[in-house]
Amino acid sequence: MMAPWDLYVIITTNLGGGRPTLELVRQALAGGATAIQLREKDLPARELVELGREIRQLTHAAGATFIVNDRLDVALAVEADGVHIGQEDLPARVARELLGPGKILGVSTGTVLEARQAVADGADYLGVGSIYATKSKEDAGEPIGLAGLKAIRAAVTIPLVAIGGINSSNAADVIAAGADGVAVVSAVIGAPDIAAAARELLAAVRRARH
Amino acid sequence: MMAPWDLYVIITTNLGGGRPTLELVRQALAGGATAIQLREKDLPARELVELGREIRQLTHAAGATFIVNDRLDVALAVEADGVHIGQEDLPARVARELLGPGKILGVSTGTVLEARQAVADGADYLGVGSIYATKSKEDAGEPIGLAGLKAIRAAVTIPLVAIGGINSSNAADVIAAGADGVAVVSAVIGAPDIAAAARELLAAVRRARH
Ligand code: NI
Numbered sequence: 001m002m003a004p005w006d007l008y009v010i011i012t013t014n015l016g017g018g019r020p021t022l023e024l025v026r027q028a029l030a031g032g033a034t035a036i037q038l039r040e041k042d043l044p045a046r047e048l049v050e051l052g053r054e055i056r057q058l059t060h061a062a063g064a065t066f067i068v069n070d071r072l073d074v075a076l077a078v079e080a081d082g083v084h085i086g087q088e089d090l091p092a093r094v095a096r097e098l099l100g101p102g103k104i105l106g107v108s109t110g111t112v113l114e115a116r117q118a119v120a121d122g123a124d125y126l127g128v129g130s131i132y133a134t135k136s137k138e139d140a141g142e143p144i145g146l147a148g149l150k151a152i153r154a155a156v157t158i159p160l161v162a163i164g165g166i167n168s169s170n171a172a173d174v175i176a177a178g179a180d181g182v183a184v185v186s187a188v189i190g191a192p193d194i195a196a197a198a199r200e201l202l203a204a205v206r207r208a209r210h
Numbered sequence: 211m212m213a214p215w216d217l218y219v220i221i222t223t224n225l226g227g228g229r230p231t232l233e234l235v236r237q238a239l240a241g242g243a244t245a246i247q248l249r250e251k252d253l254p255a256r257e258l259v260e261l262g263r264e265i266r267q268l269t270h271a272a273g274a275t276f277i278v279n280d281r282l283d284v285a286l287a288v289e290a291d292g293v294h295i296g297q298e299d300l301p302a303r304v305a306r307e308l309l310g311p312g313k314i315l316g317v318s319t320g321t322v323l324e325a326r327q328a329v330a331d332g333a334d335y336l337g338v339g340s341i342y343a344t345k346s347k348e349d350a351g352e353p354i355g356l357a358g359l360k361a362i363r364a365a366v367t368i369p370l371v372a373i374g375g376i377n378s379s380n381a382a383d384v385i386a387a388g389a390d391g392v393a394v395v396s397a398v399i400g401a402p403d404i405a406a407a408a409r410e411l412l413a414a415v416r417r418a419r420h
Contacts, residue, residue, distance in 0.1 A: 044298035045280060070255060073282035077304045088254035094287045 004065040005125060005161045005181030007202040008035040009188050011055075016189045024189045025055050029062040031188070031198025034181070037084055039069035052078030067106060072098055082106060084127065087114065096122030106161070110144055115152045127183060128152050130164025131174060135186075146177040153178030168197075168204040175208035214275040215335060215371045215391030217412040218245040219398050221265075226399045234399045235265050239272040241398070241408025244391070247294055249279035262288030277316060282308055292316060294337065297324065306332030316371070320354050325362045337393060338362050340374025341384060345396075356387040363388030378407075378414040385418035 009028040016024040025036055036059050038052060048071060056078050059066040067084050068075035072095055075083040082104025085095055092107050099105055107118035108127040115126055130143045149162055162179035167187045174182055182205055191197035219238040226234040235246055246269050248262060258281060266288050269276040277294045278285035282305055285293040292314025295305055302317050309315055317328035318337040325336055340353045359372055372389035377397045384392055392415055401407035 045295075045300045046298050049301060049304065071281075071283065073300060073305075073308060076283075076308055077300060085255075088256050090255045090259060090283060090287060094259065095283075098283060098286055 004034050005159050006034045006205050007032060007188075007198060008037065008161050008181055008183040009033040009198065010037045010039050010069075010163075010183055010185045011189060012039050012041075012185055015186050017192075019194075021051050022054055022058070024194065025058050027194035028188055028198050029058060029064055031195035032202040033062075033064055033188070033198050034202075035065040035067060037067040037069055037183070038080075039084075039185075041070075045071065045074055048074045049077050052080060056080060065104070067104065075099075075103070082124070084108070092118050092121035092123055108163075109152065110141060110148070112151050112155045115156050119156050119158060123158060125159040125161055125180075126152070126156065127163050128160045128179065129162060129183075131162050132165025132170065134165040146173060149174065149177045149179060166201075168200045171201060171204040172208035175205055181205060214244050215369050216244045216415050217242060217398075217408060218247065218277075218371050218391055218393040219243040219408065220247045220249050220279075220373075220393055220395045221399060222249050222251075222395055225396050227402075229399075231261050232264055232268070234404060235268050237404035238398055238408050239268060239274055241405035242412040243272075243274055243398070243408050244412075245275040245277060247277040247279055247393070248290075249294075249395075251280075255281065255284055258284045259287050262290060266290060275314070277314065285309075285313070292334065294318070302328050302331035302333055318373075319362065320351060320358065322361050322365045325366050329366050329368060333368060335369040335371055335390075336362070336366065337373050338370045338389065339372060339393075341372050342375025342380065344375040356383060359384065359387045359389060376411075378410045381411060381414040382418035385415055391415060 011024050013021045052074055056066055066080045067082050068080045069084050070089045072083045084106035086108040096105055104124045106125045107123040109115040109118050128149055133143050159180040161181045161183045162174045163183040166174055166182045166184055171182050188197045221234050223231045266276055276290045277292050278290045279294050280299045282293045294316035296318040306315055314334045316335045317333040319325040319328050338359055343353050369390040371391050371393045372384045373393040376384055376392045376394055381392050398407045
């Protein structure tokens, strides 16, 4: 799959301005999102599976990668491409074993130590952040800045998806600092025109590589 | 495993009178619990895995069955004997596929229709209830009574674990109505002396069979 991390849009329905989950996904994909993560902390598994199955179809049709946050069982149930885990979720090594080699494992990291550990545990990509201050991710700590991203870039070779306060104005800096792509929540799904916001951000990422 | 369902104790730490999770488990096992279910709705997966690993050791040592509520991934991660799902959790058929044949699948049911469906989906036992009114299980509907239990008993042949308001005074009625065992939360883990409460309930269940 070519450059699946360019624009990684995280779907958390209650940050989507009252629009239904699948509408957020459709619009993000219409704007060129290369990966979609379903990140719902308050939905029962049954509902996650129902949404996940629909998102699986939409992402297949768009050629986008589909990742489920935290619930590895749901990821397997809906045949997502993989699971993304934070430092409070399943231990990465356990997730790797349960997933098998055919699925993608992403791990949230904020330090070089965590990044190295995640790689040792079998991560396929890292979510790195928060780069900038943000309100989207309630469990985000102090921003690590571009310096923190560069340090992780120097320490590991797997793809890095930068997260936290990224928008079309600063995306180029993040790519220049070594990110393979950017992950966003509100910057895309909170925008009045989701597809346009995605398109603008994706363009900024791709321009930054040239 | 002989009669693992006689006394099925559900562990939800905040119903345990401020005592630590593992203390609740130890005392329940000391009192003869034949199965332990870890049912925590608000803990991150990382913590569930840590607790689950300890409970796995304690239940092995006691020869008791260990079931994880809802999180099939955690059940696999800690090598529990199986998973228990409610009507809001993973679809039973999906859970059966993800678990494989070697693990136990339990499904909460309150009607003959749900019970038949759960069996068709691959359940190994059913949680049946609520039998009586209870405050432990916030999502429990109207009690189905002994009549509801009998109707399910007549409809399916797999083991039935009755749940909801069961104590040592009414356990005999529940067994007489066709339950293979009883599941309890507060009646055991909310008791001042957990082991004594478990012992008394287990004795009531076993007497009812003779
Ligand atoms: Ni949950």
